[in-house]
Amino acid sequence: MARRSAVTPALAPSGDTALAVLAGVGPAVAAKLAARGLASLQDLWLHLPLRYEDRTALTRIQDLRNGVPAQVEARVVAVDRGMRFRPTLKVAVEDEGQGTLVLRFFHFRQQQVAQFAVGTRLRCFGTPKPGQLGLEIVHPSYEILGRNDDPALGDSLDPVYPTVEGMGPATLRRLIGQALDRLPEESTLELLPPGWLDGLALPSLRSALLTVHRPPPDANLAALAAGTHPAQRRLALEELLAHHLSLRRQRIALQAHHAPPLAGPGRLCKALLKQLPFALTGAQKRVFGEIRDDLAKPRPMLRLVQGDVGSGKTVVAALAAMLAVEQGKQVALAAPTELLAEQHLTNLRGWLEPLGVQVAWLAGKVTGKARSKVLEQVANGQAQVVVGTHALMQDAVVFHDLALAIVDEQHRFGVHQRLALRDKGAGGRSVPHQLVMTATPIPRTLAMSEYADLDVSAIDELPPGRTPVQTVALNNDRRPELIERIALACREGRQVYWVCTLIEENDELDATPAQATYESLQALLPGVRVGLVHGRLKASEKLATMVAFKAGQIDLLVATTVIEVGVDVPNASLMVIENAERLGLAQLHQLRGRVGRGSAVSRCVLLYQARLSAMARERLETMRQTNDGFVIAEKDLELRGPGELLGTRQTGLAGFRMADLARDADLLPEVHALAERLLGEKPAVADRVVDRWIGSAVKYAGA
Template sequence: MSRKRISAPALAAAGQSPLTALSGVGPAVAAKLTERGLGTLQDLWLHLPRSYEDRTCITPLALLRNGMSAQVEGQVVAVERSFRGRPMLKVAIEDDSGGPLVLRFFHFRAAQVAQFAHGVRVRVFGTAKLGPTGLEIVHPSYRVLALGEEPGLGQTLDPVYPLVDGVGPATVRKLVGQALDRLPAEAELDIVPPAWLAQLGLPSLRSALLTVHRPEADTDLAALAAGRHPAIARLAIEELLAHHLSLRRQRIALQQHAAPALDGSGDGVARLLAALPFQLTGAQQRVFAQIADDLARPQPMLRLVQGDVGSGKTVVAALAAMLAVQAGFQVALAAPTELLAEQHLHNLRGWLEPLGVSVCWLAGKVTGKARAATLAAIADGSAQVVVGTHALMQDSVVFHDLALAIVDEQHRFGVHQRLALRDKGARPGSVPHQLVMTATPIPRTLAMSEYADLDVSAIDELPPGRTPVQTIVLSNSRRDELVERIRHACAQGRQAYWVCTLIEENEELQASAAESIHAQLAASLPELQVALVHGRMKPADKQAAMATFKAGDTHLLVATTVIEVGVDVPNASLMVIENAERLGLAQLHQLRGRVGRGSAASSCVLFYQGPLSMMAKSRLATMRDTHDGFVIAEKDLELRGPGELLGTRQTGVALFRIADLARDAHLLPAVHELAERLLQGHPALVERVISRWIGSAVRYAAA
């Protein structure tokens, strides 16, 4: 008899069925599951176990070892209740191979005690630990067996699922089991043609799900746990494919719009290049050529320029801005902090205003008549280049003719803010070009996945004359030595930073605060001018302290990580980072980039409070061993994961349910190939793949 094939809409409905369709899911349980992100059958299919329990065999007690998880069976030979201090129930069991094994309970009822009569057989599962009198299992799962009862053994390993608040583990396991029983057949469940996946050595989706949820006893659990098993790879590759296709779809949609073609006619760029006090590096020339080629097209540019600290991204942005200005359009440059925005303002005014280009400033502290005048200049077009912070995205800011939106350190902006800036230049059927810059090098893995909608350029060459920064890892027990080193460096005319991770003392975190460190250093170094900068200072006071340091009137600047980006003081040759073990690699690398900007030999001291975790040791070792921002970024991705690295909550970058970008990097070439084949030959399947993994969630890929 032929089997009726389920249509794609019917299949989608099967996966999207609410969990109330399952036995035992009323409104209260459904609400708890929804809070955990479990609302449909498909959500339960993709709610993977965090570990497994092997109940497919009985382990003799004589073979049980400390730390071993196993199922055992034995007869009760002793029961002891204790109420001294904490109530406790101890049950000793033995089998033909030996014993005893103690079952220890701290929470128990009288009815439980009655179950454990002398001679009763029990089947027990748990992890054996060495106790005061031998091996014991604390709060095992168990079953009292009736006389003559011989229950069968499990055919597959039992899954242990991540906890769901308010829903017991047994209930979650039962519900996932019900959901799996409703899995469609392979032909209906697979969206990507099975032959393509077979070429990659991957199973069908149905087989992969059943393997992960109900593995056979001989399944390689280590491979499952590490994500190396073909079943995990099958799930991960489709999830990565869905996200890649979503970004590609956004890119295709954006390309349907028009954008002003900035063809480069005019001598503005040549005049700017001639006026610069330095020559562009080969990398800067290459990246600007790519940008100029993009801007000359009547479709919107969407390009990411990444470059290590000090690689010279701002001058490339200035050249791009000149292309727009000489064509009669406006440019907006947004930076996440006033400090960084003002650094850009200073550079752009120095380069562009002598050439007759109007550069204006808009930030939260621009108020009253000054703000009104700036808004009017933006609206009538007399403000040709507008530099600012989040204030640029406000509704009151109306551009006359915005053609290029530049966003620096884009991962620090919210998605809606970036969209708001782009929309400032939107006209019917037309949007401005977008240039995104970051000094946080993006690992190739992330660039291939989360930035699949952007063209990516890398300024991978530092300007000549930069000296390598020596990185030293030092215990805070050697603080006195470090203070003397600062005294010596400043006596030779150099300047130094001392970066703290907190503003006020916090004993729990054992981190030294900027205010107390400032007081200590000022007392220890009375012959030096020691200044303080942190985020809670009034902007005017903060800017004054920075200006004094930049002018060379301050020897030592004690600061929080507010100086992470945008500070350029070539004479500063020593950086001390207090509690370096608390910072991520990207942040440490950014801070280190504040020194080594001049010709003097520079040092960065990573000052740590022991004992160090394994992750902290790995981070500090990486910083000591390499200055390559891309190597550091790859290590940061490996240690922290993409969500934290990209600032997921701010960017709209989706967290993956199953895929792990660091672990699954080797799958990305196959993902790209599958995407091309689907887009070219099976466009109808694209939407189904995206819908399965992303649903109706909006991806702000064009932001």
């Protein structure tokens, strides 16, 4: 990238200057950039590199290492175009050290083939991986060299940016370079007051941006590659601060609304507790106390209750619902699937109808006159607790007086759906209290940052009598031995889950599908009643099979991960998870939670294909070592990062440009302290920090 000195600060335009000031940005280029959310100079300053490529040196082919990016200079010695499965171009190159490397292209033009004449010199960059004939690089970047060409090597790392559709990386780098030449002086660019970051040993924002976009020759390459360079940490700090401030502003905006205080004597709560066949755990009592305190206030509760499968979140939600019903108000409980919603319905009707509380059911399969009747009961207040799926959010559903909205597995709902349910109770400036529940324990660092707009409670204690599930990992070649164990368990009257990761045969994945496994187990286990459930079945078929399994009419249930959140079958004491190496820790833990719900010793078998990756091996080992969902969640964050764990968040943010919640967790206490200080002392600066990093990204207050 060409280096130019920055323009005179007095002439430097502000960050919100349109990109039309840059050379080469006409209407067509501006439209491509705008489609990627890049409309101003500041947008380009904050379009940060994903990674770096080190083209400062050449590596001999014989010194290349598997998985380590490198740059080589070599001559073409052979070219082969293949058509076995799809068009493939293979170019063999050799350098002066007599090492041979294959360059492989799956997407290529005829002009490229002509470029690679035998004897042609080229310089290429990429990541070598083992191939059929030794190391190969798939789709390297390359430059054709003339007979006497000897271009200089780079003197710094080359940034690799998030792509802009329809624009090549060289063009994007050139435009970002122009934008960087227009960076204003530090005092203009810096938003945080002088001295507020003293003691953190971090550079100024201007210095950090220049270092990250244009690493100097003496930069710590290892730190940049790891994301731990002080310049990267300075940007991560401000980005985390903006994210946290955005959530805190949403919380403040929501709490400016009124909510009906639910502070009755608790007559229905006492009656419910008296008739339950079990006593609450200490954790359940503590969390209900926190909810009760929230509901007594005239501002809306926004609380997340997290806890492992079987920890008793539903009964805590039922107690909260009784505080609303006692005040003559209504409660809505939404679950993401009919299976889970119907389980809630069964539990709530069993607990609440003996108390004279009417529990209504509203899901997609409730149609015709039955639906009209339920809608009428919801509208006139006769239905005091309404359980359902996404159907609850539809425009036709009008509540008489909704005071509490409960959402289970809230990350499975879209932002607009959760807002739609909240708005069902909005009257004037009054909104219902909100209680969201998840059986996926949230790592502490995620809770501190991604849920800053929520109060978080944890039910971190299982009911007495629940025995920890014993977990073993088995190679798939021990399958016959496992099937014998299943036959024995079924003869002893126990029930078994067998979970597959695919429904039907797939040529690209070495995973056994549910349909084939179902047919195979039927043949291998005569006398064992085998059922099958997967996501492509009709909802009524899935439900009928699950109900039959719960009733003991099916001994062995072959299922896909559709049963990750499903019905409670205390008699099921053995679970087999096939191709367990393909699943993440959170999903494995959720599936394992389907067993161990009775008093019998339960086991989970993780059946895997040999040649495990290092990450898969670590996941299986973690599952063997612990049943603690919170420990597993922390490990999952460490292995996978936050992106896959969160799902859609209410801010509408697609993700972080620089920050990484696992890597930068140590910055969060400082972020929280800065946020509180800004909101208290300099709220206008807080707004500018949010606008800089989040800009016009859609923000859903209080979702």
